[in-house]
Amino acid sequence: MSGSPAKTPRDSAVEARYLVMPQHANDAGIVFGGTVMSWIDMAAAMVAQRHCGLKVVTVSVDSLSFLAPCHVGDHIVLRASANYVGHTSMEVGVQVTRENPFTGQQVRTTTAYLTFVALDAREQPTPMPPLRLETPDDFRRHDHARLRVAARKELLQRLRPRP
Numbered sequence: 001m002s003g004s005p006a007k008t009p010r011d012s013a014v015e016a017r018y019l020v021m022p023q024h025a026n027d028a029g030i031v032f033g034g035t036v037m038s039w040i041d042m043a044a045a046m047v048a049q050r051h052c053g054l055k056v057v058t059v060s061v062d063s064l065s066f067l068a069p070c071h072v073g074d075h076i077v078l079r080a081s082a083n084y085v086g087h088t089s090m091e092v093g094v095q096v097t098r099e100n101p102f103t104g105q106q107v108r109t110t111t112a113y114l115t116f117v118a119l120d121a122r123e124q125p126t127p128m129p130p131l132r133l134e135t136p137d138d139f140r141r142h143d144h145a146r147l148r149v150a151a152r153k154e155l156l157q158r159l160r161p162r163p
């Protein structure tokens, strides 16, 4: 771990909101997946930067499913927070909901998990400050993230080319 003090998920959480405009959508008025992915990456990167106060890079994004479409005129609300901190890497979870601006009705459209690595001045991985869990949600997200971290490590190990 770095010498920096621990931070809670609340300390670095980010909420972002976008209005879907015609340039974000296809000819059926449904938002492009790639546009939402870039908003997800940006919100999650800001969480990682706020957690460690260092340069960070996205090293992986778990498989993404789009559960419901978002249309031109919808609000897209992203809630991103730190789930887990390893040694030089951390997992950030992002919940994406579509909100009808007239009724306020919200529908979950995506949940994404991204891993970031903190870099030092030589752009080498460097330790992150620890994560201090406070709420039952923090503990639940952390438990689930540990399972995903273990699964990712096992998959990477299995897929590694053998000499």
Ligand SMILES: CC(C)(COP(=O)(O)OP(=O)(O)OC[C@H]1O[C@@H](n2cnc3c(N)ncnc32)[C@H](O)[C@@H]1OP(=O)(O)O)[C@@H](O)C(=O)NCCC(=O)NCCS
Pocket: 057, 058, 059, 060, 085, 086, 087, 088, 089, 090, 115, 117, 123, 124, 125, 152, 156
């Ligand atoms: C991020 C990067 C510096 C990591 O280099 P590396 O040689 O894999 O470093 P390490 O093996 O020391 O791994 C560093 C951490 O990343 C984790 N990690 C590495 N590859 C991973 C992957 N595919 N998925 C999840 N975590 C991963 C490791 O488990 C380790 O975590 P820990 O220190 O918390 O245990 C390097 O892969 C890189 O520069 N990638 C490009 C990043 C980038 O440009 N992103 C923008 C995308 S366009």
